Amino acid sequence: MSTVERWVLVFESVSATLAAEQALKEKGIPYKLVPIPRHISSDCGVCIRVDAHQRALAEEVLAGRVRVAGVHRLPDSRPRPS
Amino acid sequence: MEEKLRIYLDNAASTWPKPECVPRAVEHIIREAAANPGRSGHTLSIEAARVIAEARRQTAALFGISDPLRLVFTGNATGALNIVIQGMLGPGDHVITSAMEHNSVMRPLRAMELRGVEVSVVACSADGTLDPDDVGKAIRRQTALVVLTHASNVSGTVMPVSQVGAITSERGIPLCVDASQTAGCLPIDVGRDGIDLLAFTGHKSLYGPQGTGGLYVREGLEARISPLAMGGTGSASEREEQPLFMPDKYESGTPNTPGIAGLLAGIDFVASQGVERIREHEMTLARRLMEGLAAIEGIRVIGPRDPYHRIAVVSFTLEGVEPSEVAFRLDDEFGIMIRSGLHCAPSAHRALGTFPQGTVRASIGFFNTARDIDETIDAVASIAYNR
The missing domain is CATH 3.40.640.10 (Type I PLP-dependent aspartate aminotransferase-like (Major domain))
Incomplete structure (x- = not known):
């Protein structure tokens, strides 16, 4: 278990999320597709989770390619499996 | 019973076969x-x-x-x-x-x-x-x-x-x-x-x-x-x-x-x-078909002669025979599948001077061969001579 700080990048659609995934994959930035946390949106889709130290790089890669609808820090009070 | 030849030349309606x-x-x-x-x-x-x-x-x-x-x-x-x-x-x-x-x-x-x-x-x-x-x-x-x-x-x-x-x-x-x-x-x-x-x-x-x-x-x-x-x-x-x-x-x-x-x-x-390679293959066959058809008495090939200004869709008419009759005989007697009529484009046929009777249309795809084309030319010639 770890309490590493993580962020999620939320997009306006699944298509946009997967376009973002492709961009991160191409640049070799580690990420995980996860359900959008309930406290962020009631939407039923997925978003992209990255570790805090990758966040700036991820946003830089996506700039001008896919519109990021929101960037949220996950509450680190809840440890997650690393 | 001898298996009937099957040649598909209706790729402008839907390509067949598909790659596996x-x-x-x-x-x-x-x-x-x-x-x-x-x-x-x-x-x-x-x-x-x-x-x-x-x-x-x-x-x-x-x-x-x-x-x-x-x-x-x-x-x-x-x-x-x-x-x-x-x-x-x-x-x-x-x-x-x-x-x-x-x-x-x-x-x-x-x-x-x-x-x-x-x-x-x-x-x-x-x-x-x-x-x-x-x-x-x-x-x-x-x-x-x-x-x-x-x-x-x-x-x-x-x-x-x-x-x-x-x-x-x-x-x-x-x-x-x-x-x-x-x-x-x-x-x-x-x-x-x-x-x-x-x-x-x-x-x-x-x-x-x-x-x-x-x-x-x-x-x-x-x-x-x-x-x-x-x-x-x-x-x-x-x-x-x-x-x-x-x-x-x-x-x-x-x-x-x-x-x-x-x-x-x-x-x-x-x-x-490669799109260019596919085009080259199709247009080689289209030229072969157009030349073969044009040599048959009573055939009028529609559209530009210059292959650079066309795709491999070859419409033609046969004097004295309805397009639907040509299409039926090609399928029935020779196993060659093409399309006849107005092709959902009455305005185009008016422009081409083929309204309302329409044309016979042979459309070539990637999987067609020179043999398909030669068989088709022979079949159309046979229909033309037995009008």
Whole structure:
């Protein structure tokens, strides 16, 4: 278990999320597709989770390619499996 | 009993056979991953959504579209054309099209005419050629759209899309191109050709399954095009209004995931062969067919002679024999499948002087061979001599 700080990048659609995934994959930035946390949106889709130290790089890669609808820090009070 | 020869020359209606990778991809996704793409967060839903995302990327790459999210999947080219024509035009607007259009353009335009849209149909020459300057001359202050086929499904005539695109771009009028007959067998680059809206089908020269197609919308134009269908998109679910962003604005309801998986396989096949190489193969056979047919007494080959101005769709008439009779005898006596009649394009036949009787149309695909062509020429000659 770890309490590493993580962020999620939320997009306006699944298509946009997967376009973002492709961009991160191409640049070799580690990420995980996860359900959008309930406290962020009631939407039923997925978003992209990255570790805090990758966040700036991820946003830089996506700039001008896919519109990021929101960037949220996950509450680190809840440890997650690393 | 001797097995009857079977030659398929109706590729302009739908290509057959498909590359083996296409049925395999359709079967694979139905068996392994046909969940509802992106409607849920689970593995199979994401896997299905990834297939559609990859299909969007590959399709976009084929047409020189830099942002795959500008591409909407539809059920066919007709669906894409209807989104544009019905969603963009309103009373008082003026629209320009050519005389060579298919009914997938003509019928929605005529329906819009009844709703107060003015339609100008630019005349074409007897071989289906369009003078781009005639489009320029038809432009008025109220012109809201130009709709143009990339190549005629009757005469095979290639339209001067990039020249028209240069005119419409300069005048700031959106150009919508119907690439039903060309996507996959004639190079298309939306930027180079000045195309603002591109409607295409998946089951012809992209070798995908029927029930697939799409629409490219240039950035910003979606603000001017209302969606025809609204509903669930898997996005912005908390809102009861249709999302305004691409591609969700025009992609309501569960998509044809198995079809799109097959389309992706078809596009992979086309990309691996190369559009230029496919065109070269088809046009070599088309030249062979045109020359062979032209040597038969009573045959008139329709459309341009110059292979650079046409695709491998070869229409012809046989003096004294109805096109439907020629088609029936080719199938019945020789196992050769072609199409006769008006090909859903009465306006084009009027321009070509073949209305109302129509033509016999042989359309060549990647899998046709020189032997198919020679057998067809012999069969037509036999019908001509036994009139």
